[in-house]
Amino acid sequence: MTEWLISIEGTETGHQAALALALMAAFLHAVFGALQKGRHDPWLTRGAIDASYCAMAAPFALFVVPWPEPHMWPIFGAVWVIHMIYKLLQGWAYTKGAYTVVYPVVRGTGPLFTVVGAYFIFDEVFTATQWLGVAVLVAGIFGLAVYNLIYLTAARDTLNAALGLAVLTGIFVALYTTYDAYGIRATANPFTFLAWFFMIDGIAMPFIAARRWCRMENPPDLGPLMQRGVIGGFVAFLSFGSIMLATRLDKVGEAAVLRETSTVFAALIGWLVLKETVGPRRIALMALIAVGAVIVEMGG
Known part of the structure; x- marks a missing residue:
């Protein structure tokens, strides 16, 4: 599997696989975002998820994949710091605003900065059509933000904070996407990076969540919380693992933009599962973000 992945890097097959x-x-x-925002406190859910994927990744990191090369340890340190700040900002944003408010702004802001970062770090250049796609995507993002500012009535007192935190979180999404791409390309075996990333990345949040749980007047039962954490752990492996492999196989900027079609899925999940009011205008604006991502792919 590893040899095949390495052999298709930069090829048309690699491009299709990355897509x-x-x-x-x-x-x-x-799905991952809905799990964190759903039934339980988002900090507790994130702690349960991180504990799960840390425990699941540890045997593979320690006993299955080759150990990281010496130059990888500083990279893992920087990756841990970036992801830790991202998770703290994400959890904070979810405590201030609804899932369908926070998630699209976070995920839509990220690729804009990722495209810029990929230009400076990986010398990736977008065509005029692709920049049009980025413009459409950004129009959807800011249209959604303006709509929320004008029409949303629930949690009005925390809406500005939620949107500000969402944009800041999106910047760190771009930072971790770009730096993760650098990290997974810096090691010979991509699965070495993935296994060690998940083990290291999952260490801190369980302690933060445990402290929060202990301070609650009526903490939730641990059984259902950990069940959600295990499910989230598997989702995290497939979600974060997929995008990291995509950025190794093909262009970082294109992979980052295509991932933001998740806003359409987020709208459906928020409406069908979390029972949040979405409305046709917000759905149209979320779809505009996805259309921008499609234009980027077609213009490549």
């Missing part, structure tokens, strides 16, 4: 991986990551990341 499929990015779209799979889009759907699964929307």
Whole structure:
């Protein structure tokens, strides 16, 4: 499997595989976001998820894949810091606003900065058509933000904070997407990076969640919480793992933009599962974000 992945890097087969991986990551990341925002406190859910994928990744990191090369340890350190800040911002944003408010802005802001970062780090250049797609995507993002500012009545007192945190979180999405792409390309075996990433990345949040759980007046039962965490752990493997592999196989910017079709899935999940009011205008604006991502792919 590893040899085949390495052999298709930069080829048309690699491009098609990266496309499929990015779209799979889009759907699964929307599911992941809904799991964190859903039934339980988002901090507790994130802690349960991280504990699960840390425990699941550890045997593979320690005993199955080759150990990282010496130059990888500083990279893993930087990756941990970036992802930790991202998770703290994401959890904070979810405590301030609804899933269908926060998620599209986070996921839509990220690719704009990722495209810029990929230009400076990986010398990736977008065509005029692809930049049009980015413009359409950004129009959908800011249209959604303006709509929420004008029409949303629930949690009005925290809406500005939620949108501000969502944009800041999106910047860190771009940062981790770009730096993860650098990291997974810096090691000979991509599965070495993935296994060690999940083991290291899952260490801190369980302690933060446990402290929060202990301080609650009526903490939730651990059984259902950990069940959600295990499900989220498997979703995280497939979602984050897919997008990381996509950025190794093909262009980082295109993979990042295509992943943001997750906003369409997020709208459906928010409406059908979380019972949040979405409305036709917000659905249209979320779809505009997805259309921008499609234009980027077609213009490549």
